Amino acid sequence: MDKIITGNKPLRGEITVPGDKSISHRAVMIGSLARGETAIEGFLEAADPLSTLHCIEALGVETRRSENVCTIFGKGIRGYRAPSRALDAGNSGTTMRLLSGILVGQSFESEITGDAYLRRRPMKRIIEPLKLMGGNISGTKEFTAPLKVLPSKQLRGIEYEMPVPSAQVKSAVLLAGLFAEGETHVVESHQSRDHTERMLGLPVSKKNGKKNISVSGGKELQARNFYIPGDPSSAAFFVVAALITPHSDVVIKNIGVNPTRVGFLHLLQEMGGRISIENQREVGGEPIGDIHVRNSSLISNCILAGEIIPTIIDEIPVLSVAAAFANGSFEVKGARELRYKECDRISAVCRNLSLAGIDVEEHDDGFAFEAKNFLLSSSRKPSIRFQSFNDHRIAMAFGVAGAAMKGTSMVENAECVDISYPSFWTTLQSLTN
Ligand code: S3P
Numbered sequence: 001m002d003k004i005i006t007g008n009k010p011l012r013g014e015i016t017v018p019g020d021k022s023i024s025h026r027a028v029m030i031g032s033l034a035r036g037e038t039a040i041e042g043f044l045e046a047a048d049p050l051s052t053l054h055c056i057e058a059l060g061v062e063t064r065r066s067e068n069v070c071t072i073f074g075k076g077i078r079g080y081r082a083p084s085r086a087l088d089a090g091n092s093g094t095t096m097r098l099l100s101g102i103l104v105g106q107s108f109e110s111e112i113t114g115d116a117y118l119r120r121r122p123m124k125r126i127i128e129p130l131k132l133m134g135g136n137i138s139g140t141k142e143f144t145a146p147l148k149v150l151p152s153k154q155l156r157g158i159e160y161e162m163p164v165p166s167a168q169v170k171s172a173v174l175l176a177g178l179f180a181e182g183e184t185h186v187v188e189s190h191q192s193r194d195h196t197e198r199m200l201g202l203p204v205s206k207k208n209g210k211k212n213i214s215v216s217g218g219k220e221l222q223a224r225n226f227y228i229p230g231d232p233s234s235a236a237f238f239v240v241a242a243l244i245t246p247h248s249d250v251v252i253k254n255i256g257v258n259p260t261r262v263g264f265l266h267l268l269q270e271m272g273g274r275i276s277i278e279n280q281r282e283v284g285g286e287p288i289g290d291i292h293v294r295n296s297s298l299i300s301n302c303i304l305a306g307e308i309i310p311t312i313i314d315e316i317p318v319l320s321v322a323a324a325f326a327n328g329s330f331e332v333k334g335a336r337e338l339r340y341k342e343c344d345r346i347s348a349v350c351r352n353l354s355l356a357g358i359d360v361e362e363h364d365d366g367f368a369f370e371a372k373n374f375l376l377s378s379s380r381k382p383s384i385r386f387q388s389f390n391d392h393r394i395a396m397a398f399g400v401a402g403a404a405m406k407g408t409s410m411v412e413n414a415e416c417v418d419i420s421y422p423s424f425w426t427t428l429q430s431l432t433n
Contacts, residue, residue: 002385003395003414003425005402010247010295011431017235019228020256021420022167023195023286024049025094027226028063029102030199031072032056033178035079036223043070043228047419051090055099055112058083077178077220082108086146089114091342091419094168096145097126098196101172103149104135105179113146117390122340123147126172129160133176133184157182157217161210164337165190165310170213174202177215185214192310193260198285199226229256229288233314234421236264237396240318241428242293243273244325245404250431251278252291263311264319265291271298271326298326300371305333313337317397320349324358324371325404332366342419343389352386352398356405385410392419403428 019042029052031038043049043065053070057063060081062073080102089095089112096112100123103110113119124143131137136150157180160173170186174196177184188211197204197213200221205212235252242250257265257277269275274296280289300323304312309332312319316332323330332338338345350362353369360369386402388395388411395416402409417424 001413001415003399003411004408005399005411006408007403007405008245009432011238011242011245011403012249013431014251014253015238015427015431016253017230017238017255017427018046018421018423019044020231021046021048021233022094022193023199023226023228023256025052025098026171026195026199027228028052028056028070028072029098029175030221031223031226032059032061032074033077033079033102034074034221034223035076036074038072038074038223039225040070040072041225041227042068044231044420046422047090048092048094051088051092052095052099055087055089055095058085058087074223080106083110086111086113089118091115091118093118093121093342096123096147097168098171098175100126100130100137100147100149101175104130104133104137104152104176105155106149107151109151110149111146112149117342119145125164125166125169129158129169129173130176132158132160133173133180135176155180155217157184159185159187161187162189165192166337167192167196171196174200174213174215177217178219180217183214183216185212187212190307190310191260193258195258227284229283229286230254231420232256232261235291236315236318237400237424238431239265239268239275239291239293240322241400241403243268243275243296243298244322246295248293248295250293252293254288255291257287257289260311263308264315267302267308267312267319268298268322271300271302271322272296273298298322300326300328300330302329303331303333304335309335309337314393317345317349317393318400320353321397321401324353324356324369324401325373326371327373329368329370331368333363334365336365341391343391343394345391345394348387348389348391348394352394355384355386356401383408383410385412388413388416390416392417392421396421396424399425399428
C-alpha cells in the first residue's frame with residue numbers, strides 16, 4: 001500500500017507508543033527459560049516480537065495473550081523440547097541472533113530461518129563466538145540463515161571482546177553463557193543497549209574504559225514479571241515530527257529513557273530542539289519518563305561518529321530527516337553497520353533524501369549533506385514517492401518527512417511498519433486532527 005500524507009499540519013496532543021521491541025523480545029526469551037509464570041505487561045504486539053513468541057511456542061513453551069499482557073509459562077532452563085520443524089524468525093534479526101544463543105545450549109537439533117530479507121543479513125558475527133563456546137552452529141557458505149544447530153557436548157564459558165558494537169551479538173553470547181560451564185565474559189569498548197544484562201541482573205564492571213559483563217552458567221532463573229516501557233525508537237519518529245512541523249506541541253508518555261537508547265534526544269537538544277523529559281521514574285529496573293517536544297528551529301553542525309553510533313543506531317534514518325529540515329551540515333561516519341539492518345539504511349536514506357532534492361554524498365560507512373531548511377519552504381510537484389525498502393524504520397522516518405513538508409507525498413509499501421509499530425500511521429494522523 002502507498003501511504004498518502006498531506007503535510008505541514010501542526011501536530012498537537014498527548015500520545016503513547018507501543019512497548020519497547022528490544023525489551024519485549026528479551027522478556028519472552030528470559031521468561032521461557034525461567035521456571036514458573038512470567039507476566040509481560042506492555043508486550044509489543046508487532047510482527048518482530050511475535051516471531052520470538054511463536055518460536056518459543058514451537059520449542060514447547062506455553063504462552064497466553066490477553067490485552068496488553070503476555071504470559072509465559074516457563075519450564076526452567078532445560079524446559080524446551082525439540083521443535084517439529086524449522087523455527088521462523090520472520091524479518092527479525094533480534095529473534096534469530098538471540099535465540100541462536102539459546103539453541104546452542106540445547107540437547108536437540110534445530111534450524112532457524114526467516115524471510116528473504118533476514119536470510120540476507122550477516123550471521124557470522126554470532127556463529128563465530130558461539131562456536132568458540134563449543135556451540136555446533138552453521139549457516140550457508142556466506143554465513144547467512146538458515147542456521148543449523150546440532151547438540152554439543154557442553155558449552156564452555158569464554159571471554160569475548162566484541163569486534164563490532166552490537167547488543168544482539170552481546171546478548172547471544174550472554175544467553176549461551178547461561179548454558180555454559182564456568183563464567184562467560186563479554187567485553188565492550190563501545191556501549192550498546194544494555195537490556196539483557198539489566199533483565200538478567202548480571203554483574204557489570206569497568207576496566208580500562210571497557211565494560212565487562214559476566215554470566216555464570218548452569219543456574220536456574222527465577223520467573224519474574226516485566227513491565228515494558230514505550231519504545232524510545234518508536235517515540236523518536238514523533239519527537240522529530242513535532243520538532244520540524246510548524247506550531248507542533250506533543251507529549252509522548254511512558255517512554256523508556258535508558259541512557260543506552262536516548263542518544264538521539266541529547267543530539268536533537270544540542271541542535272536546538274525544545275525537548276524535555278518530564279516525570280522521570282524507574283519501573284522494573286528501567287528508567288522511564290514523558291517526552292515533551294515543541295516545534296523548534298534546528299541548527300545542525302553534526303559529525304556523528306565513534307561511540308555515539310551504537311546509541312543512536314536505529315534512529316539515524318529519522319535523525320537524517322531532522323537534519324534535512326535544519327540549517328547546516330550533517331555527516332554520519334563509521335556507521336557501516338547501517339548497511340546490515342532490515343535494509344541497507346545508508347543507501348535507503350541517501351536515496352530518499354535525493355528524491356526530496358537534497359544533494360547527499362554516500363560513503364561506504366555513512367553519508368553527508370548540507371541542508372538549508374528548504375524542505376519546509378516549498379511544496380513539491382509532482383509529489384515525492386518515498387521508498388520504504390520494506391524497512392519499517394525507513395518508512396516511518398520518511399513518513400515524518402512527509403508530515404512536515406508542504407503538499408502531499410507518499411510512502412510506498414507503508415504496511416512494513418507492522419514490524420515494530422502497526423498503528424504508526426493512525427497515531428500520526430491523530431495528532432493533526
Ligand atoms: C537490537 C540491537 C540493535 C538494533 C536492533 C535491536 C537489540 O542491533 O539495531 O534494532 O534488540 O538488541 P545491533 O545491536 O546488532 O546493532
